[in-house]
Amino acid sequence: MTKSADIPSGGHPAPDPAGPGQESVWDYPRPPVVQPSDELVEVWFGGQLVARTGTPLRLLETSHPPTYYLPRSCFADGVLRPVSGSTVCEWKGRTDYFDVVARGQVAERAAWHYPRPVAGYESLVGHVAVMPGSMDGCVVDGERVRPQAGGFYGGWITDRVVGPFKGGPGSRFW
Template identity: 70%
Template sequence: MSRPVPLTPGPGQESVWDYPRPPAVEPTGELVEVVLGGEVVASTRSALRLLETSHPPTYYLPRDAFAHGSLVPVEGHTRCEWKGQASYFDVVRGGRRAARAAWHYPDPVPAYAVLLGHVAVMPGLVDECRVDGERVRPQEGGFYGGWVTDRVVGPFKGIPGSWGW
């Protein structure tokens, strides 16, 4: 599949095709929440948005924004070409366990040191993620952890045929 035609953003929107590569990280004061088992697992106004070409933002929340005991380390790692080696957590709350639904970079590469102490959540694996009260839609494809809101327009990597974008 060839590179898609970016949608034109409307007022107050961003095109993910204007995001940089390698990705940028920016702080946000938006209220970012994660819900599992009908309970709020995490809530913060001190999240970071990771912005990468063709991807909806991935939100990284400070680890202390998560309820005590809700992040359970699990085996296995993946490697990001930009950020380094990721380690995973099961997220536990409200009698539910979302397997490998969260990840972090315990030793990020120097360019992404700001991610140290922050945890990202895969929105499709928990009950709900919200940004300023808006329910997040998971990035398609099941591999990437982007948070789709009305603030961003695509098309987004992850849809069938987008692997080579």
């Protein structure tokens, strides 16, 4: 765990060193970018596979592990239940939410999408992200994802990315 004494005056801890084949989240841009991917992504909930795609989008933002956006069409029928209420992202615009429902289990507001994102994020239309910590499991190219800490952000941590990652205690102002 990073202690405040370990944080330089720039406001965030020093980036962890990236090894071969790894990315540092501190090399990601701000504002974030959307990047197509050919990774195989699976989402499991209620003891079943609820989504699977080989064409996800990765949203990359400084200090955050990637958030994966999957084509809405890859979700099993009835899994995404729209709910009322929305929030606004300073970069992407208004976010609408879904409950994820499978085999009698419900993960409330555990998925979201941008029906009309702001300019520059149009590729997110028709794609849905899920909170990996609310699912039974999320898998990228055979590796089980670890959720971004804090329960607010939807980043997917794999061995491919190094931090430290925003979301945990003491990272609010990174």
